[in-house]
Amino acid sequence: MQELKAEIQIQDKKFNLFISGSRIRDKVKNIAAIINADLKDEQPLFIAVLNGSFIYAADLFRELTIPAEICFIKLASYTGTASTGPLITAIGLNVELKDRTVVILEDIVDTGRTMHDFLPQILDKKPRKVLVTALLTKPDAIRYPISIDYPGFPVPDKFMVGYGLDYNGLGRNLQDIYCLSE
Numbered sequence: 285m286q287e288l289k290a291e292i293q294i295q296d297k298k299f300n301l302f303i304s305g306s307r308i309r310d311k312v313k314n315i316a317a318i319i320n321a322d323l324k325d326e327q328p329l330f331i332a333v334l335n336g337s338f339i340y341a342a343d344l345f346r347e348l349t350i351p352a353e354i355c356f357i358k359l360a361s362y363t364g365t366a367s368t369g370p371l372i373t374a375i376g377l378n379v380e381l382k383d384r385t386v387v388i389l390e391d392i393v394d395t396g397r398t399m400h401d402f403l404p405q406i407l408d409k410k411p412r413k414v415l416v417t418a419l420l421t422k423p424d425a426i427r428y429p430i431s432i433d434y435p436g437f438p439v440p441d442k443f444m445v446g447y448g449l450d451y452n453g454l455g456r457n458l459q460d461i462y463c464l465s466e
Contacts, residue, residue, distance in 0.1 A: 299462035316347030336391030
């Protein structure tokens with residue numbers, strides 16, 4: 285276990301502890317329990333959106349007791365801090381979705397644009413049902429409202445690192461989530 289630190293530095297930025305790893309683990313277990321109950325008679329396909337969701341996806345998937353499959357897709361609508369416009373699918377989806385229950389796993393939903401652009405691509409494949417889970421949501425940043433069926437933590441519209449979230453590729457391995465210092 286990593287030592288819980290109130291403040292960390294990654295490159296030129298300082299970050300303050302925002303959500304402890306123990307609170308994250310409790311939340312993930314709670315979300316998994318709800319999914320287990322809701323989808324107990326199904327065999328859902330989980331689609332984890334890379335890169336940020338890989339830790340959340342792994343932890344959530346280990347808590348599932350229902351038969352389930354998982355695959356990964358890499359999506360991007362920006363490079364660095366600038367939007368590139370249309371959604372780019374970097375690693376495609378090669379699993380049949382027709383008549384399946386699909387659960388999309390996101391690390392964070394801020395503006396909602398990625399899901400807004402990606403959901404129609406999923407719906408075109410005729411799944412029976414599409415559900416979304418996101419560990420973090422930024423209600424104050426939402427510009428493209430989407431339904432998050434299994435939400436984790438609402439967070440302020442601030443930059444975060446840890447538990448899969450990064451700053452210039454660093455910080456994903458932190459077990460806690462940190463918020464950029466003012």
